[in-house]
Amino acid sequence: MVTKEQLPISKEFLREGDIGLPQQSELEVMRHYKDLSDKNFCVETGMYPLGSCTMKYNPKVNELMAGLEGFANLHPFSSDEDSQGALELMYKLQEALKVLTGMDAVSLQPAAGAHGEFSGMLVIKKYFEVKGEARTKVIVPDSAHGTNPASASMAGFEIVQVKSNERGQVDIDDLKSLLASQGSDIAAIMMTNPNTVGIFEEQVLEISDLMHKNGSLLYYDGANLNAVMGYSNPAIMGFDVCHINLHKTFSTPHGGGGPGAGPIGVVEKLKDYLPSPVIEKQGEKFVRNYNLPNSIGKVRSFYGNFGVLVRAYTYILMMGNDLKHATEDAVLNANYIREKLKNVYDIAYDERCMHEFVICGEKQKEQGSSTLHIAKRLMDYKIHPPTVYFPLIVHEAIMVEPTESESKERLDDFINVMLKIAEEIKQNPEVVNSAPHTAPIKKVDETLAARKPDLSYKK
Numbered sequence: 001m002v003t004k005e006q007l008p009i010s011k012e013f014l015r016e017g018d019i020g021l022p023q024q025s026e027l028e029v030m031r032h033y034k035d036l037s038d039k040n041f042c043v044e045t046g047m048y049p050l051g052s053c054t055m056k057y058n059p060k061v062n063e064l065m066a067g068l069e070g071f072a073n074l075h076p077f078s079s080d081e082d083s084q085g086a087l088e089l090m091y092k093l094q095e096a097l098k099v100l101t102g103m104d105a106v107s108l109q110p111a112a113g114a115h116g117e118f119s120g121m122l123v124i125k126k127y128f129e130v131k132g133e134a135r136t137k138v139i140v141p142d143s144a145h146g147t148n149p150a151s152a153s154m155a156g157f158e159i160v161q162v163k164s165n166e167r168g169q170v171d172i173d174d175l176k177s178l179l180a181s182q183g184s185d186i187a188a189i190m191m192t193n194p195n196t197v198g199i200f201e202e203q204v205l206e207i208s209d210l211m212h213k214n215g216s217l218l219y220y221d222g223a224n225l226n227a228v229m230g231y232s233n234p235a236i237m238g239f240d241v242c243h244i245n246l247h248k249t250f251s252t253p254h255g256g257g258g259p260g261a262g263p264i265g266v267v268e269k270l271k272d273y274l275p276s277p278v279i280e281k282q283g284e285k286f287v288r289n290y291n292l293p294n295s296i297g298k299v300r301s302f303y304g305n306f307g308v309l310v311r312a313y314t315y316i317l318m319m320g321n322d323l324k325h326a327t328e329d330a331v332l333n334a335n336y337i338r339e340k341l342k343n344v345y346d347i348a349y350d351e352r353c354m355h356e357f358v359i360c361g362e363k364q365k366e367q368g369s370s371t372l373h374i375a376k377r378l379m380d381y382k383i384h385p386p387t388v389y390f391p392l393i394v395h396e397a398i399m400v401e402p403t404e405s406e407s408k409e410r411l412d413d414f415i416n417v418m419l420k421i422a423e424e425i426k427q428n429p430e431v432v433n434s435a436p437h438t439a440p441i442k443k444v445d446e447t448l449a450a451r452k453p454d455l456s457y458k459k
């Protein structure tokens with residue numbers, strides 16, 4: 001036996017005494033973790049209508065496929081020859097995403113939506129560099145997801161904000177005046193369509209025209225493709241670059257920091273700028289191509305989050321032509337809830353929405369309960385709070401996205417709970433304001449809870 005003295009470890013690092021770990025039997029440890037897991041909320045617990053985040057159900061067959069030994073245990077340094085199955089899957093996923101987005105080429109590398117945006121912005125930047133044009137600015141609507149201006153800024157662009165009009169859409173006159181005054185500086189516009197208030201940008205073709213005439217490009221934030229999938233796509237709308245959140249639209253688990261996947265698609269003229277490698281088919285063989293002439297390089301180790309790619313591809317194959325029905329149900333469910341709530345809650349931009357809509361909670365705030373309180377009260381009814389205080393252009397915003405997964409019974413339950421809470425606010429806002437009453441943890445520090453989580457096992 002090796003004695004402490006013989007170990008090649010400096011004395012100061014050697015343990016002197018008991019480190020004080022709790023001593024418990026296996027059974028007690030199992031009960032502890034089961035107890036903890038019961039405190040968790042997930043989409044299998046109840047409705048999770050987190051606007052913009054698309055917390056839909058993730059079919060378990062996806063997990064089964066991702067766990068197959070040939071996929072899960074394949075070494076990332078395996079040669080093309082030894083990785084044909086994995087490369088074929090990636091190639092076919094690229095092809096499927098080309099069809100769904102209308103784009104001419106796809107790279108699967110980016111690890112999430114924001115990472116896709118960043119990669120797309122680098123593509124746009126390099127495109128203008130190679131062209132010899134010094135375009136330094138990117139236009140972003142004031143309703144945009146926060147990652148949009150952040151990604152463009154990280155890629156070195158200056159952000160120019162374009163206003164929304166009274167219908168929640170890009171204000172064309174404002175856009176025209178920006179192009180008139182700063183046109184030669186503008187590299188691109190970043191848009192989400194439907195936008196973050198759940199409204200379809202009806203003037204998207206005119207916007208595309210204006211931007212292209214100005215020599216600029218259009219970037220499409222396709223995080224929430226379940227609003228248009230099978231009905232429209234970024235290419236038809238006139239976009240040049242887009243990202244897709246596989247972990248939202250294509251049902252792979254997300255939240256708590258990942259993993260995700262945010263592939264990007266581009267039109268023909270930007271093909272050579274994609275992050276490499278892209279997967280190509282040469283004869284009967286699938287190969288990794290690292291030789292794209294103007295590639296922005298690698299943006300992720302190896303080939304992206306492969307496990308997520310397997311899950312997303314499984315979902316696409318399982319759904320087949322029904323992908324279109326997912327879109328129909330996502331849009332129908334959101335409109336059903338909106339119609340049923342609109343007499344009690346004020347809806348921001350109250351017209352037919354796409355996959356989500358935004359409530360303005362000012363009326364309820366005047367009656368004594370803010371949006372935060374309503375969100376907390378929902379937890380008592382076993383419903384995950386929706387996205388709140390976003391988008392920033394709506395006061396006291398509550399952003400509801402039921403997704404296509406939910407049954408009519410669940411939607412009705414959500415509607416009834418929301419109506420009940422509105423009534424509670426009228427009768428006695430204190431019941432709402434002191435919620436949650438049943439959750440294992442009550443009100444946490446809104447800022448510090450996520451940044452300095454208390455993970456101690458001690459009570």
Ligand SMILES: *Cc1c(COP(=O)(O)O)cnc(C)c1O
Pocket residue numbers: 052053112113114115145147148192196221223224245260262
């Ligand atoms: C979720 C989302 C993003 C960011 O995606 P991540 O994977 O979280 O980085 C960007 N835009 C929109 C509209 C989104 O909903």
